[in-house]
Amino acid sequence: MAAVVWFRSDLRTVDNPALDAACLNHKHVYALFLVPQRTWQAHDWAPIKVDLWWRHLAEFKQELADKGIGFSIFTIDRFSQSGATIADFCEKHKVNTVYANREYPLDEIERDKQARACFEQRDIEFQLFDGNLLVPPEAVETKQGGYYKVFTPFNRAWRTEVAKISDWTPESWRVENTVASSTELPQCPLERKNSQTYPVGRQAIMGKLGQFIEHQVDEYKARRDEPSVDGTSMMSAYFEMGAIAPKTVARALSSLSPEFPYGLEPGADTWLTEVAWREFYQHLMFHEPRLSRGENYQTETQGLPWRDAEEDFQAWCDGRTGFPIVDAGMRQLNETGWMHNRLRMIVANFLVKDLLIDWRKGEQYFMRNLVDGSFPANNGGWQWSASVGTDAVPYFRVFNPVRQSEKFDPDGIYIRTWIKELADVPSKHIHWPHSYLKQHKTGYVSPIVDHSEARERFLSTFKQVKNG
Template identity: 50%
Template sequence: MSSEAPATGSARAGLWLRHDLRLRSNPALAAAAKLNGAEQPIPALILLCPQQMHEHDWAPIKWDLYYRHLHEFVKSAAAAGIALSIQVIESWQVAPKAVKRFAEQQQLSEVHVNVEYPLHEVRRDRAVKALLEQQGVAWHGHHGNLVVPPVLTTQTGTIYQKFTPFAKAWRQHLREQLGHNGLPFMQPVERRCKVAAAVVPEVDYPRQDSSAWVVGEDAVYQQLQGYIEERVTAYAAERDLPGLDTTSRLSPYWELGMLSPWQAVQQLAQLSPDFPDALDQGPDVWLTELIWREFYQHLMFHVPRLNYGKAFLKHTDAMQWREDADSFQRWCEGRTGFPIVDAGMRQLAAEGWMHNRVRMIVAHFLVKDLLLDWRLGEQFFMRHLIDGSFPANNGGWQWSASTGTDAAPYFRVFNPTLQSEKVDPDGSYIRRWVKELADCPKQHIHAPGKWLKDRKRSDYPQPIVDHKVARERFLAAFKAL
């Protein structure tokens, strides 16, 4: 099944678009455009695979955002002379043949892509590359989805297993890149031809309304610009406060490739002539969060077992997790009796998004208070997050579970009530998402059990676990490894 806007003329270079539906900061597109010349359209292929989305636990709201953006992208691509062929395929196993057929139809001598780094995507691309080269079609991979591709190693040639030295090496690599090449491919590709817009085919996959999130490359880029210009300064001081609107909410756009991380670098570079040095605290801490994203991508590339549900720290795979379907269900539904946990889970259900600090709190609670396998939470997040990124999600869950590289030490067990008091001191975040506590006074909002009992209220549950007892249970289980 396909919807095609055929290319004409003698175009030689084609493009296979994946998580990179953008005209700006797209090195694969820039390379294909340069080879074809401004007068010729650029043949480009998009493959949609519902089976793969299901296997990779794509959230319905994530798919809805991508699908809405795709409708915008076909219009901007047509105006830029990109002749799209959009095809729905049954599985990634047929991707090599689909790309080969596309190359034959368009009489291509080269196919350009932006490299993807997870294990299954690497294997898929190797198969496509091999089949194309058998037909005499060259394969060119460009590093358009990370600022620093997975090339960093320690002085002894091993991968970085700790974030701090990785971040130091990452910043040094960026300094060298900026010094040698400047910012790459930041402007949209200029074309002097137009083609008809491709028709986006229907896809059989569940959808959840994502209309609260903008789509279209210009709108997304403007959101990035606005955040850097107006709000990033306060990021360091306010990033842990979920009741305030202080985070960029750009993570879905990086995950789906509507933005490239280089575009964030471009905006931050305008804040300091010595970038990436001499940034104020807010922008510098925000940049550090981008480096965390790339750190987890590097780990996923270099440590294949992470792609198979294994812990980074091998001995922790022997952890004896409890089986408690009822407690897990109550965690999923935001009915644990711990308001900050329940607020986060209800926000996730409603918005497909959760504040990063609250993600850490609810993850710690599932693993260390309920003693439930971190993989349960990892999968649940992926099935509901609009920004669900396998490397970042896996890294975050393993950090919280003390099973990952550079993870929180096992004896660091978040007290959900103290965390609540710290990150939501006035209870505004809790009241927004836990409607049963809308009238609960500030002094009781973080632990409302007694307040509810005194009023004979049963509309909000009592805590499902005693934190002190649960903490000792987790520590004993971890020490037994």
């Protein structure tokens, strides 16, 4: 009998255990991908993210065809229609087993439960794997049998599990041709925004990874917080759509140390820690379904009285707050669909703590604009910045945006790149240009808030809620 591989956020042929199992156990393998347009809209998929996935799907279709696998893409309304759509395909093509890799937020888990029930009614087996993580959520437990709520001990336990992986060799297989694969994709049902700056297809993505490992990872720890330099891997969008597996990344890093995951130089070790952060947030989503419902992880902070300040929120969205480093970050996001990670922390902290605006509004704005929008990572990062999440930055730590700017963009290169009104402002004024601008008007906006007063407002508000 034939098999179906149900692709989701795992659009790759290497280090994909669901695909490997199907191809090793069946002569005929079909590949399916579903586009649940209303669910994607409800999940705030950014048009630039849709475009990147669609471009990669075209390359991926050819990659599968080269392996002898036909690829079918179906547009459906919602997640809830997944099971019936795939079961109908299975009956038509005499398929008795569906293979897929697990996803961990609540809606995805519910989708798979519904699909399994539908498959069981039609005598179709459903096998799930953990190809999107190095370590599945059930494998990392505290001594008490629960999950880790703080990252540092999680990272230690996670690395212990990674060290148990003895074979980093990818599977090799080819199946008999199943169906002719047309080169045309169906019409994309959702809005798209140009993502051409991101190459797609396995060869280009692996080239990007190789370039980073060979030429940049050594400097990663030292340079990753400088937004004006090319100091990060820029692999996050590929992680999100599963065009590259965490196992592929781990294999590349393992070549740098015989004691892997230990013994790495500081740059590579720090990058592996970022992979661990990604998995930490995925595990949290799995263990705490309420995070998928927009709840604060720290339940005692659920009643925070956020400001209803639409004008301030819009100014933040548009990069018109009068705080140059904040505005530069938001303009980079709006123009490119990506923002440097240090800036993500700065602008999130500003929205929540300077403007006292609900972190969920910022979380949604990010998802609607980020090419690499990952629900678990985005949710975790925003809750961290808002001091309401697990392992949260203490609530009394409020970033001073001017100090952050001076520390991480000392010469103002990043600010000038994104705020054209400040292009000619001297470096000594660039982080807080407002006195200088009284004599040299450029059209740059005045600050919408006094940071010192805003900080006190946030601290007193948070303290009241905490002390309840």
